[in-house]
Amino acid sequence: MNVAHIITRLILGGAQENTLHNVEDQHDIHGDDVCLITGPAEGPEGSLIPRAREGRFRLEVLPEMKRSIRPLDDWRAYRRLIRLLREIQPDLIHTHSSKAGILGRYAARKLKIPVVHSIHGAAFHFGQPKIAYKAYVAAEKAVSGWTRKYICVADAMRDAYVAEGISTPEKYITIQSGFDVEPFLNPPVSREQVRRQFGFSDDHIVVGKIGRLFHLKGHEFLIESATEVINQNPNVRYLFVGDGILRDQYEASIKEAGLSDFFRFSGLVPTSEIPQLMHAMDIVAHTSQWEGLARVLPQGLISGKPVISYDVGGAREVVIPGETGFLLPQDSIKELTIAILDLAANPELRERFGSAGRDRFTDLFRHEVMTERIREVYQDVLSQSQSQ
Numbered sequence: 001m002n003v004a005h006i007i008t009r010l011i012l013g014g015a016q017e018n019t020l021h022n023v024e025d026q027h028d029i030h031g032d033d034v035c036l037i038t039g040p041a042e043g044p045e046g047s048l049i050p051r052a053r054e055g056r057f058r059l060e061v062l063p064e065m066k067r068s069i070r071p072l073d074d075w076r077a078y079r080r081l082i083r084l085l086r087e088i089q090p091d092l093i094h095t096h097s098s099k100a101g102i103l104g105r106y107a108a109r110k111l112k113i114p115v116v117h118s119i120h121g122a123a124f125h126f127g128q129p130k131i132a133y134k135a136y137v138a139a140e141k142a143v144s145g146w147t148r149k150y151i152c153v154a155d156a157m158r159d160a161y162v163a164e165g166i167s168t169p170e171k172y173i174t175i176q177s178g179f180d181v182e183p184f185l186n187p188p189v190s191r192e193q194v195r196r197q198f199g200f201s202d203d204h205i206v207v208g209k210i211g212r213l214f215h216l217k218g219h220e221f222l223i224e225s226a227t228e229v230i231n232q233n234p235n236v237r238y239l240f241v242g243d244g245i246l247r248d249q250y251e252a253s254i255k256e257a258g259l260s261d262f263f264r265f266s267g268l269v270p271t272s273e274i275p276q277l278m279h280a281m282d283i284v285a286h287t288s289q290w291e292g293l294a295r296v297l298p299q300g301l302i303s304g305k306p307v308i309s310y311d312v313g314g315a316r317e318v319v320i321p322g323e324t325g326f327l328l329p330q331d332s333i334k335e336l337t338i339a340i341l342d343l344a345a346n347p348e349l350r351e352r353f354g355s356a357g358r359d360r361f362t363d364l365f366r367h368e369v370m371t372e373r374i375r376e377v378y379q380d381v382l383s384q385s386q387s388q
Contacts, residue, residue: 001026001378002033004090006081006104008067008097009039012046012271013212014295015120018153018177018370019096020048025371027057032375034058035088037081039065039100044243045212046268060084067099074103081107092116092378098123098136105143114385116149116377119157120177121292121313124164127216140166148381151374153177154293154314173377177295178370181362183275184302194280198264204237205344208281210274210296211288213244218287218310218331223253223263225337230262233344241277243268278303282350283343288312289330298365301325301357306350308339324357 005023010016019036026032035058041047052059062084065077085093085107093115095104101117108115124136144167151173152158158172200206211217219240229236240250240263247265254263266277278284284300285308293314300307301318307325309315310332319327326339343350363369 001030001375001382002089002091003378004035004037004085004088004093006037006093006095006100007039008065008100010041010048010052011043012048012268014177014292015097015118016048017179017271017295018120018367019118020052021178021180021367022094022371022374023052023057024055025368026375027055029368029371030375035060035090037062037084037100039063039067039077042066044245044268046270048271058088065100065103069099074099078103078107082110085111085113091382094118094374094378096120102139102143105147109143109146114148114381115146116151116381117143117147118151118153119161119292120153121290122157122160124160126290126312137164137166140164144171147171148384149173149377151175151377152292154317156314156317157292175370175373175377176298176365177293178365178367179295179299181302181366183272184278184299185358185362187276187279187303189273189276191276191279194276198239198266198280200237200239200264200280203235205233205235205283206237206239206281207283207285207340207344208239208241208277209285209287210241210277211286211294212242213240213246213250215246216289217244218289219246219250220253221287221331221333221336222285223250223257223259225333225340226254226259226262227257228337229340229344230259232341236262236340236344238263239266239277239281240264241266241269241274274299275303278305281305283308283340285309285336285340286315287336291315293317298357298361301354301360302362302365304351304354304358306343306353307357308336308343318357318361324353324360 023036026034037060064073093108095101095117124133284305291313297318309319310330319325328335
């Protein structure tokens with residue numbers, strides 16, 4: 001196959017890692033001709049462009065394709081996409097993320113190339129201004145007619161789109177967002193070594209959260225609940241992995257609460273270090289206010305850790321109450337406090353939840369499995385196109 005992937009930016013994030021694994025597998029395992037088209041990786045979240053440049057597939061970075069809406073740049077990005085796709089002549093276009101998803105599908109329509117779109121997280125979501133929410137719904141409806149198939153990382157994404165009248169259920173398929181599971185099964189650096197790096201002792205119960213220090217990611221809920229948690233169990237410690245614009249604000253809140261000795265910030269780390277950081281934790285908490293399906297949840301479970309998550313997006317598809325962790329009401333503090341204290345006090349429960357998650361999800365989230373299933377979607381779409 002000759003496939004062009006289009007994504008808005010290659011930052012350190014789940015959607016971006018998913019896309020890059022897909023491209024790498026297509027090229028390295030299946031021998032496909034693949035081109036990855038992206039905008040610049042701007043911001044404090046880091047970049048996957050150096051990793052992409054190491055691949056033997058074609059990479060094109062379009063400086064005009066920015067995440068924010070900029071009509072003039074968006075028009076220029078669209079025109080460049082048209083020229084580039086005419087040169088590449090792909091059999092199929094696979095778009096990812098909101099901006100690239102819209103521009104790429106308009107380009108696909110103009111060039112009469114079949115297109116598949118991946119929903120890593122809904123373009124319209126909790127926390128958006130009402131006008132932006134409605135604009136994204138309208139934009140998605142406008143391009144739905146020539147989207148041959150939607151690939152969702154969780155059933156919750158399909159449900160959100162269908163509820164807004166964006167195409168019909170049969171156009172959607174759920175394929176979990178794969179990653180390299182082996183380092184999460186056997187991390188390259190020992191748990192003890194990583195814990196010593198952050199000053200954690202064997203007695204400490206480490207609650208970890210991995211994610212950008214950004215709006216809607218929910219670090220503030222862990223901070224707010226920490227006073228009561230630590231009052232009841234002084235052995236609990238917190239590790240925030242990631243960086244972002246809210247770090248100073250969070251550190252100030254922690255200091256004001258007198259909890260600086262109980263929190264550690266890793267800053268921005270390479271994705272290759274996430275598995276060893278997971279293994280240094282005892283509990284993985286993910287308190288975002290919206291997500292597609294946060295990869296840290298299956299990653300935590302495959303690492304053998306129990307997980308705590310707010311009931312947003314596809315979280316309920318891996319956080320199974322009584323089996324793999326605690327699924328809590330969005331933005332709840334009391335329930336979050338109780339869940340952390342229950343797991344902190346019960347090592348047998350932590351072990352049971354983590355083991356169940358590892359057994360249940362390891363194979364499902366292998367990136368090789370993801371890519372094989374995505375290629376089956378491509379084949380179906382191309383077969384239908386040829387028969388028309």
